[in-house]
Amino acid sequence: MSEDAFTSYYGRPVLKPPVWKALDIAGYLFLGGLAGASSVLSAGAELTGRPRLARGTRIGAAGAIAVSLVALVHDLGRPGRFVNMLRVLKWTSPMSVGSWILSAYAPLAGAAAFSAVTGRLPRIGTAAAMAGGVAGPAVAAYTGVLLADTAVPGWHEGHRELPYLFVSSAAAAGGGLGLLVAPRAEVTPARRLGVAGGAAELLVARLMRARLGTVAEAYETGRARVLMRAAEALTGAGALTAALGRGDRRLSAAGGAALLAGSALTRFGVFEAGMTSSKDPKYTVVPQRARLRTG
Structure with missing residues (x-):
């Protein structure tokens, strides 16, 4: 039997698949990235x-990080489990560090939004927005590190590219949001961020799948394939429309909406590929054997 046709004892999975729910966790991944990139864009604006x-x-x-936290707590089952993660700070644990990043960032995003909506405490609001802009890249990146630190082959084998994929996808989403909310006179930074983020997302996703070898099959079959292909199409179309729609508010908005949708589908596609890879033993064992052969 070839290694590519490897099966485990009685065909049982080598790993126990994560019990995470797609809507909660993939939504949390997308909305956290959107929030982080939006804060960077807000500070620049x-x-x-x-x-x-x-x-x-x-x-x-603020809206994105609030819904992201709700999705995370819903998947955990009760709020106390999130609070328990703050009892210690373990620098070697992406989950621990990420929990503290979220806890520091969410109040900043909330204070900045409160000031923007009410007009009150403008200095505090501006300071919170600047601090949120500093923390934003960490919010956008840490979830990629978190997934890559698991034993799930579709995520762990992509540990080199996954954080970059999530950051570029977050940039595309943040730029997409900016294209939707900004008037034509102020939209240039959002357009540049969206186009650059979208182009980088497409490139990194291709590079990751090219390097994954056998594990890349998890991204190229079943539901994950549909989601990733749709993400590529929407991200590419969104970046192109945003780049060409400089003088047209409707084109810019359409490009922004496509970038947001493409970013969301990327997270759902990555999530689905990871779940698929955890259920087939060959995605765990074949890469291990390859590493043993190469030392």
Whole structure:
């Protein structure tokens, strides 16, 4: 029997598949990235005198991180489990570090949005927005590290590219949100972020699948394939439409919506590929044998 046709004892999975729910966890991954990138865009807009872009992305960041936390707690089962993760800070644990990042970032995003909506405490709101912009990249990146640190082959084997994929996907989503909320006079930073993020997302996703070898099959079969192909199409179309729609508010908005949808489908596709890879023993054993042969 060839290694590619490897089966385990009685065909049982080598790993116990994660019990995470797709809507909760993939939604948490997407919304956290959207929030982080939106905060970076908001801080830049604040510094360059684009008040409507800053206001829209502040509100978007706060809404996204709030729903992201709700999805995470819903998957955990009860809020106390999230609080328990804050009892210690373990630098070697992406879950522990990520929990603290979220706990520090969410109040900043909330304070910035509160000031933008009510007009109250503008100095505190601006300071919170600037601090959120500093924390935003970590919020966008840590979930990629978190997935890659698991034993799930579809995520672990992509540990080199997955954080970059999530950051570029978050940038595309943040730029997409900016394209939806900003007037034409202020939309340039959002367009540049969306186009650059979308292009990087497409490139990194291709590079990751090219390096994964046998495990890449999990991304290229079944539901994961449909989701990843749809993500590529929407991200590519969104980036192109955003780049060409400089003078047309409707085209810019359409490009922004496509970038948001493409980013979301990327997270759901990665999630589905990981779940698929955890159920087939060959995705665990074949890469292990390859590493043993190469030392």
